[in-house]
Amino acid sequence: MTTFVTMDKLINYLLEFGQLNQQQIDLIQRKAQVLELKKGEYFSEAGKIPKQVAFIKEGIFRVCYYNSKGDEITKYFIDENNFAVDIKSFNQKIPSSEYVQAVIDCSLLVFSTESLNDLSATIIQWDGIINKITEKALIEKVNKLSPMLAEDATTRYLKFLEKFPNLANRIPLSYLASYLGITQSSLSRIRKSI
Amino acid sequence: MTTFVTMDKLINYLLEFGQLNQQQIDLIQRKAQVLELKKGEYFSEAGKIPKQVAFIKEGIFRVCYYNSKGDEITKYFIDENNFAVDIKSFNQKIPSSEYVQAVIDCSLLVFSTESLNDLSATIIQWDGIINKITEKALIEKVNKLSPMLAEDATTRYLKFLEKFPNLANRIPLSYLASYLGITQSSLSRIRKSI
């Protein structure tokens, strides 16, 4: 069955955080919807209440917002085998202040709020698994951001290259520069100097 | 009773995240231990498995570590009305890579691993409340760190002053400079220029 292959990554990922029997796995698979996003398309937008959570099967997202100066800032990138959502807005059902955008073509498995509620009500371990995933993802964000402050821009760029070796030259400079906390021209010069 | 006053802040804080009846509140109060830490003392240390969680009733902590160059880096500050713990190490029971230190005299309410297990087993809402608290704290850390990259050092310092108006001149320059991602001499010059 195609479905098995399609969902394999998701199920394996979930199983890292807790046990699930076949019946539960089947239910999860039935609740997930396949979604393809083209490069540049938005998964969710600032001002709207997020109604879905995405598991990134393939591709890369970025989360971005506009700061008080009006600059577009890339807050972080999310790569495959991770969930993506503005978790605060999603949980509290308040409009998001961020955009979640596909920076390359993405294959997603999407869960609606209702599906997640069903899973939570039906699968006793579900909330525990989701909490572990959420916590891990947030800790990783903190631990990635925190050292950046102490590093110079070149080091931050090199670390980005390590993490996303194929991405740096395929996305607009502006995405990356604002993530690294530098201007586009500085990033251009750093690229040249390496 | 003294205990009531002592625990008020904690209980009110918990009640923000879920409901608790009086019996449950009493149990929580019995499980909490008062602990006073003097400025400079450590609540937990790198290399050790954290065995306690602190609720900061009064005072301020910082979380710090040594980077690959051997510099001591202040990762963030935690102020009163918050829980403090290296959550990853605590949950996974692995040695921490961070120090948690009182930057001024602190009054804490401390829960041991065993107490937390008891509370989790006895109070049905406990895990939910703790998960909400954890998630909120982590989201706040991300949202504080993230914009810092795009701001210059003076702005970061001014924001720190806003958040901790009385702290800046009472702690070593090194704590603050490494948090802001600048050298001590740069911070000294920024202070002078304001």
Add this chain to the structure above:
DNA sequence: AAAAATATTTGCCATTTGGCAAATAATGAA
């Protein structure tokens, strides 16, 4: 109070990064 130890400030200069505009390159539309 004096001496010692520690922390902070300052001078001097190097390096990094920013700001802006023009030049060049890459992309997309006609």
Add this chain to the structure above:
DNA sequence: TTCATTATTTGCCAAATGGCAAATATTTTT
């Protein structure tokens, strides 16, 4: 393919920050 649009690079110079050592200031110990 050519033109128009958009993105990136580059030159020029200014501003921010770093590095290091010496000078002060502050704190701690005797």
